[in-house]
Amino acid sequence: QQQVKQSPQSLIVQKGGISIINCAYENTAFDYFPWYQQFPGKGPALLIAIRPDVSEKKEGRFTISFNKSAKQFSLHIMDSQPGDSATYFCAASWGQGAQKLVFGQGTRLTINP
Amino acid sequence: KAGVTQTPRYLIKTRGQQVTLSCSPISGHRSVSWYQQTPGQGLQFLFEYFSETQRNKGNFPGRFSGRQFSNSRSEMNVSTLELGDSALYLCASSRGQGGSPLHFGNGTRLTVT
Numbered sequence: 001q002q003q004v005k006q007s008p009q010s011l012i013v014q015k016g017g018i019s020i021i022n023c024a025y026e027n028t029a030f031d032y033f034p035w036y037q038q039f040p041g042k043g044p045a046l047l048i049a050i051r052p053d054v055s056e057k058k059e060g061r062f063t064i065s066f067n068k069s070a071k072q073f074s075l076h077i078m079d080s081q082p083g084d085s086a087t088y089f090c091a092a093s094w095g096q097g098a099q100k101l102v103f104g105q106g107t108r109l110t111i112n113p
Numbered sequence: 114k115a116g117v118t119q120t121p122r123y124l125i126k127t128r129g130q131q132v133t134l135s136c137s138p139i140s141g142h143r144s145v146s147w148y149q150q151t152p153g154q155g156l157q158f159l160f161e162y163f164s165e166t167q168r169n170k171g172n173f174p175g176r177f178s179g180r181q182f183s184n185s186r187s188e189m190n191v192s193t194l195e196l197g198d199s200a201l202y203l204c205a206s207s208r209g210q211g212g213s214p215l216h217f218g219n220g221t222r223l224t225v226t
Contacts, residue, residue: 034214043117043203043217044156089156099146099207099215100169103156 006104
């Protein structure tokens with residue numbers, strides 16, 4: 001019940017295309033859903049986060065879509081660029097345990113020029 | 114503003130030894146969390162310290178311990194090292210309130226031989 005399942009494991013997208021990564025969770029107590037981006041040799045960096053009271057949040061080319069009834073959320077990267085090539089992690093946490101993130105397994109995204 | 118600093122970056126130890134990793138959080142951040150990252154298990158939460166007190170704990174054996182000092186700096190200790198402890202250990206800091214974003218360091222790569 002503590003798991004967050006992420007798919008796909010790897011993704012190849014052409015430059016300018018839309019990259020879509022999906023996550024699903026079981027624990028309905030989760031109330032904070034961030035996405036992290038990690039480059040080789042670096043720690044994860046927060047991209048964007050959402051709470052379940054909204055269905056969508058957009059920041060620049062990055063959008064989170066959230067479906068509370070389906071217990072799913074996804075990251076959309078519009079106009080994908082080679083510099084977006086990285087590993088992306090979805091995560092979830094709840095309440096005072098917001099620092100205790102449960103991470104998905106990660107998606108290795110490659111943007112072909 | 115300086116980011117989260119972890120030392121050392123790389124460490125090689127032998128089975129049975131113990132190791133101490135260090136983390137300096139972003140100035141003003143009172144919460145420090147530790148995560149283990151491996152190819153097989155992904156990112157897993159170890160523990161979180163807030164104002165020198167352990168506030169959350171993951172599902173790791175007692176060989177993994179930590180502490181936080183009055184200046185918010187944190188150390189993590191692993192005793193009686195096992196081969197399976199080889200991993201990237203990530204420290205993250207935040208203000209500590211619910212939903213405060215985690216800022217990760219670049220990690221300490223521990224190799225146990």
